[in-house]
Amino acid sequence: MSEPILQVQDLRLGFATDSGSVPVLHGLSYTLEKGKVLAVVGESGSGKTVHALSLLKLLPPNARIEGGKIIYQGKNLLTMKESSLRHIRGKKIAMIFQDPGSSLNPVLTIGEQLCETLHAHQKISKTASRKRAVELLTQVGITDAEKRLNDYPFQFSGGMCQRVMIAMALALSPDILIADEPTTALDVTIQAQILTLIKNLQKQNGMSVIFITHNLAVAAQIADEVLVLYAGQCMEQAPAAQLFSRPLHPYTQGLLGSLASVRQKTDKLSVIAGNPPRPGDKTEGCPFAARCPKAFEKCYKACPPLYEQAGRSTRCYLQEGK
Amino acid sequence: MTNAIVVKQLYKTYEHKPWLGTKTQKEVLQGIDLTLPRGKVLGLVGESGCGKSTLCKVILGIEPATSGTVLINGQNTSGLSVRQWRVMRRQMQVVFQDPYASLDPRFSVRKLLSEPLDIHGLYAHKQDREEYLRELLRAVQLDAAFLDRYPHEFSGGQRQRIAIARALALNPQILIADEPVSALDVSVQAQILNLLKEIQRQRNLSILFVTHDFAVARFLCDDIAVMQNGQIVEYTTAETLFEHPQAAYTKKLLAAVPSVEGR
Numbered sequence: 001m002s003e004p005i006l007q008v009q010d011l012r013l014g015f016a017t018d019s020g021s022v023p024v025l026h027g028l029s030y031t032l033e034k035g036k037v038l039a040v041v042g043e044s045g046s047g048k049t050v051h052a053l054s055l056l057k058l059l060p061p062n063a064r065i066e067g068g069k070i071i072y073q074g075k076n077l078l079t080m081k082e083s084s085l086r087h088i089r090g091k092k093i094a095m096i097f098q099d100p101g102s103s104l105n106p107v108l109t110i111g112e113q114l115c116e117t118l119h120a121h122q123k124i125s126k127t128a129s130r131k132r133a134v135e136l137l138t139q140v141g142i143t144d145a146e147k148r149l150n151d152y153p154f155q156f157s158g159g160m161c162q163r164v165m166i167a168m169a170l171a172l173s174p175d176i177l178i179a180d181e182p183t184t185a186l187d188v189t190i191q192a193q194i195l196t197l198i199k200n201l202q203k204q205n206g207m208s209v210i211f212i213t214h215n216l217a218v219a220a221q222i223a224d225e226v227l228v229l230y231a232g233q234c235m236e237q238a239p240a241a242q243l244f245s246r247p248l249h250p251y252t253q254g255l256l257g258s259l260a261s262v263r264q265k266t267d268k269l270s271v272i273a274g275n276p277p278r279p280g281d282k283t284e285g286c287p288f289a290a291r292c293p294k295a296f297e298k299c300y301k302a303c304p305p306l307y308e309q310a311g312r313s314t315r316c317y318l319q320e321g322k
Numbered sequence: 323m324t325n326a327i328v329v330k331q332l333y334k335t336y337e338h339k340p341w342l343g344t345k346t347q348k349e350v351l352q353g354i355d356l357t358l359p360r361g362k363v364l365g366l367v368g369e370s371g372c373g374k375s376t377l378c379k380v381i382l383g384i385e386p387a388t389s390g391t392v393l394i395n396g397q398n399t400s401g402l403s404v405r406q407w408r409v410m411r412r413q414m415q416v417v418f419q420d421p422y423a424s425l426d427p428r429f430s431v432r433k434l435l436s437e438p439l440d441i442h443g444l445y446a447h448k449q450d451r452e453e454y455l456r457e458l459l460r461a462v463q464l465d466a467a468f469l470d471r472y473p474h475e476f477s478g479g480q481r482q483r484i485a486i487a488r489a490l491a492l493n494p495q496i497l498i499a500d501e502p503v504s505a506l507d508v509s510v511q512a513q514i515l516n517l518l519k520e521i522q523r524q525r526n527l528s529i530l531f532v533t534h535d536f537a538v539a540r541f542l543c544d545d546i547a548v549m550q551n552g553q554i555v556e557y558t559t560a561e562t563l564f565e566h567p568q569a570a571y572t573k574k575l576l577a578a579v580p581s582v583e584g585r
């Protein structure tokens with residue numbers, strides 16, 4: 001039986017900028033089931049990272065949550081006291097940040113940073129934490145881990161820093177892992193290894209995962225469920241197998257169509273014409289209408305609701321009454 | 323025809339000397355031989371930590387080589403003076419892996435794009451400058467309104483486009499691109515890849531393209547070098563590599579490529 005572990009309800013968020021408040025998330029809702037991997041995919045700037053940061057209230061100072069709830073264990077994280085949130089962050093809900101370079105402290109060794117994370121949330125001896133640190137680094141595919149604990153971040157390659165971030169997030173066996181583009185800097189074999197590692201933790205510990213990626217192939221590999229975000233709204237949500245074999249939203253279809261293939265050489269990739277609306281742009285209709293090859297009159301007038309059918313939902317008038 | 327980049331028997335060893343304890347050495351590049359012919363795209367693929375970025379840094383003169391030669395447009399880069407490097411840099415630009423670290427957060431986009439032009443005294447007239455900056459942004463499909471905004475206000479993909487615009491500002495002959503699209507989502511990735519291909523053809527640009535995405539390499543590259551532990555294990559045309567991979571390591575990499583079809 002599926003059991004929700006995290007529920008995002010009508011999340012609305014904007015940024016205060018010099019030119020006034022700019023909305024970025026327009027009522028995002030979804031449910032993360034316990035022990036499942038939900039992939040959030042979508043165009044750059046669609047709000048994936050901002051949404052993830054809001055789950056742990058790690059937003060930049062000019063961000064404004066304008067409405068909605070994030071329910072974890074019956075409590076709304078958005079209204080929770082900072083002191084209570086601190087017990088959840090890292091320990092219950094851990095996050096791998098998109099930006100590995102600047103998330104590591106340049107003046108501490110990799111070992112010091114890993115051990116610090118371990119000490120912050122549990123009573124553990126120095127030798128035990130060092131041993132655990134070696135274990136964690138090995139798990140994420142860093143060879144010679146014992147020696148490399150003494151290295152500083154600048155002595156690690158981009159992909160290695162990213163793997164250290166992954167190790168840190170997994171250090172405390174969280175209930176929920178939020179992974180923001182965790183494998184972008186990794187080559188395919190390490191990527192495959194990390195995906196397997198996350199999958200194993202999901203199976204063994206029942207860890208639930210929100211996996212943010214722009215890499216549809218990776219999403220196809222790891223996700224049980226996929227949510228397609230566009231301009232701060234969910235365009236389509238469906239079980240992964242269905243979404244990839246039969247995408248319903250023209251945007252999802254466009255995304256899948258623009259993929260380069262390893263199987264053959266293409267001269268030109270098909271692209272989705274135009275650009276996504278900029279945050280703050282006023283659109284009456286569907287945010288994708290201006291770029292949609294299938295748009296018709298109605299699409300420009302009012303934004304379609306999410307149409308639900310057979311375990312999937314699609315924000316597109318073409319699905320009306322289906 | 324001179325080659326854009328020739329690398330011969332390049333070695334790079336990092337030495338780490340702690341205050342206490344013994345000196346350790348890491349041989350990161352172990353005898354690299356590569357040639358980027360003018361007007362071609364050479365792909366460099368290989369696992370994380372195998373030395374791809376280090377190779378780029380040595381070619382760019384950011385890190386000294388331990389031994390071996392790098393020729394840029396036929397000119398040996400060892401022993402170049404600061405001034406000669408400056409001239410060289412104008413011909414050879416770079417886009418880095420990490421769109422976050424590569425743009426100074428204190429600078430507006432206008433300033434970021436203007437800086438290389440200022441250094442070389444180009445488009446000094448106010449109106450020319452403005453027009454050129456807009457053209458650059460258009461080339462990477464960004465709105466001109468972005469000119470007066472700051473990097474932190476952008477998403478990762480938008481930042482990478484700014485980095486590409488900046489690299490193109492001096493109209494270089496050679497572009498070193500270290501994972502330039504890995505932080506971009508697919509639809510923008512497709513746009514940028516088409517764009518790079520188009521610019522490459524129009525300007526007859528020579529590109530050293532580091533990537534771990536084989537689909538991307540197949541789309542863009544003429545030749546591909548597969549690197550493992552600081553050595554090139556297979557180096558051939560893209561066509562041959564994908565159709566008839568030889569090295570066991572190449573086969574292993576190709577087998578691990580995730581795909582939407584292959585679920």
Ligand SMILES: Nc1ncnc2c1ncn2[C@@H]1O[C@H](COP(=O)(O)OP(=O)(O)OP(=O)(O)O)[C@@H](O)[C@H]1O
Binds near residue numbers: 024046047279475477
């Ligand atoms: N501090 C900020 N101030 C103003 N606007 C911001 C700020 N941070 C993000 N934004 C805007 O919010 C929107 C969503 O950004 P976000 O980083 O969530 O995108 P993303 O989906 O993670 O993109 P990417 O795939 O490129 O990482 C973008 O349009 C961005 O410009």
Ligand SMILES: Nc1ncnc2c1ncn2[C@@H]1O[C@H](COP(=O)(O)OP(=O)(O)OP(=O)(O)O)[C@@H](O)[C@H]1O
Binds near residue numbers: 154157160337369370
């Ligand atoms: N400044 C440095 N001092 C010591 N070692 C370094 C330094 N820079 C890189 N290294 C080491 O050199 C090796 C190669 O690093 P490099 O950044 O070139 O890898 P890469 O192939 O670009 O990997 P990725 O795909 O993860 O970016 C790694 O083992 C790294 O730890």
Ligand SMILES: [Mg+2]
Binds near residue numbers: 048049050098478
């Ligand atoms: Mg992001």
Ligand SMILES: [Mg+2]
Binds near residue numbers: 157375376419
């Ligand atoms: Mg690198």
